[in-house]
Amino acid sequence: MPRYHQDMRHVLSALVHNQPGVLAHVSGMLASRGFNIDSLAVGETEDPNLSRMTFVVHGNDAELEQVRKQLDKIVSVVRVQDISSEDFVERDLMLIKVKASPAQRMEIVLLVEMFRARVVDVSPNDLLVEISGQERKIEAFIDLMRPNGILELARTGRIALVRGMRARDSSGDVP
């Protein structure tokens, strides 16, 4: 079944049991079932027993339903939510190293300020910038840096939380 056509963008948020191998299990399942993942971020939560995985997936509703159910079926996955239809905050963190001769620095720093980014390291010929925000903002910043010459960049992948729904998000009601 072709699963790669680009339909809706979905953000899935999964709480997983914090055990060795969960990431391998989840990513292996997604790969073996041919689900295409744009982005995947993992980190601990307020409960050290749980980690949160955030996935960005493209697909139609049926595909998304399958991704969600297959994730939920993994015993170490505690809960999966498709938060795309909810009011959520989404962020991506990037470190980007751009070429910057002393003459170019000011222009770049100006852009850094406009994007509410931060210069975190300065070398004679390059700058290291930290920027966070939505995917669109990050992409726009990358495009603006391109003419200067991007030396390296690293991104965390998307992380997301639903606004104002702490009770539902906390591990408190996990059965």
Add this chain to the structure above:
Amino acid sequence: MQLSGADILVQSLVRHGVDVVFAYPGGASMPLHQALTRHKDRIRTILPRHEQGGGFAAEGYARATGRVGVCMATSGPGATNFVTCLADAKMDSVPILAITGQVKTPVIGSDAFQETPIVEVCRAVTKHHYLVTRTQDISRVVKEAFHVASTGRPGPVIIDLPKDIQDEKIEPDWDPPMDLPGYRPDRKVAPAQLEAVLTLIRQSKRPIIYAGGGIISAAASSWLRMFAERTGIPVALTVHGLGGFPSEHFLCVQMLGMHGTPYANYAINEADLLLAFGVRFDDRVTGKVSEFAKHGKIVHIDIDPSEINKIKQASIPIVGDIQQCLRSMLQIMDNDADQAPSRNAFAEWIRRIEGWREQEPLRFQDRQDAILPQYAIHRMWEIIRDRNGLADTIVTTGVGQHQMWAAQYYRFNTPRTWFTSGGLGAMGFGLPAAIGAQAAFPDKTVIDIDGDGSFVMNIQELACAYCERLPVKVLLLNNQHLGMVMQWEDRFYESNRAHTYLGAGPQEEPYPDFVKIARGFRCNAKCIRHKEDFDDAIIEMLDSKVPYVLDVLVPYQEHVLPMIPGGMTVRDMIKA
């Protein structure tokens, strides 16, 4: 009292009601085997002759009893030999627990002797998996493993136990709480959903039940029968559903799908309501998905949420236990007769199906000068029936033509009497699965209907059968070919034989000499090729007190029919 990890594990098995394990020892599992000898009054340890045989035997045991089957192996090659069994159990929803020895924790990851990362290897083919790194976790892990394997949609669980953990002595906690926050197998179904199903049934004119292995797993066969009789709806069965509804019942249209009966497939195609109970719309059932049951609405009830809407969109999707659902629907109809379809509501539909059944019954062109495999299976069934033995006879198979003929011509009336490798299609399943079933029920007759290709794949288990005094029977349908692949060569590759001939050459006698092999294992054996010898040979086999191999030489030219080629529709059915 302080106990070693190995003793804790074995005692945990005892506490979970395990009475048989199929275990093959090796360096990294020796402490476990030593512990098994200390509990031999509680647990019978059966020594297979290959770990794969042990894994399949555990499946046979599980499918015969409905309880978790347990197998054990050492690290490395012992563990990797379980992979096929675990994949099989995953596909066919069989609750088994595989316990593997592992190298000591300090050397894990160092490519130590007989080290494989078996949990990594098995992630995709198990329902759940554990690498135990602390001795105090053993009793909890075993408890969780039994819970996960046997509840919800049953499946395989592997526990990998390093040797130093097996050796370490601690004071065990026998009843630790489980730590499974992500596992919620219980699914309650709202009565309104089931009333909606009954409404659809009353509105339909041509309903059919498509029932599968879920009926057996959920012990729902008697409820299915009551439901079918109460509503008057005919029942088609998947290969794993066989036995879940009596084959000889007037509402039974037998198996559907690729090698199903014509009338089952016609009925599915014409139905205006498909009641899919405990099934997963496997491609061997549906053929071309967009054409499958396209004239009707679909009600899909399954315990596994991920099966719902995976292949076909259901009008009424219900996640739940099929036994509970059937009981609730019967209850609703008992309380309010208006909820049931009127008596004989589907009489015309049944007559139509009967017309198809009369026109195109399941049949084969019999021969007098040879024993056809279809004849052999059907005749053996008749002989067992005439001895009143059907309810106490279990049949297993390998994979291929003989498997499909067994599904077609042995008429299963009772649940848990028929085990085959359906989803994975693992050759070599038949003999060890039969051994597992025989270990569970020493007094039943257990027959492996096998082919000469599949049988050889685990033929070493004849040693296990003999030494463990498990008198399984093998009806070997020997056509000197990999029959199913050969059939596809005939149909789709212009009969070009591509390594599907198993004999030693046209000038030679049938190869190998299965009678000599069987006798080498001290089993009884006989080879026949004439029809007049068949009945006596079957009776001799059935009466044998030791394992028996009946090598029946059959012509290789037969095809399993009817056949709907993969990805095609009922209109493409090959009938001759």
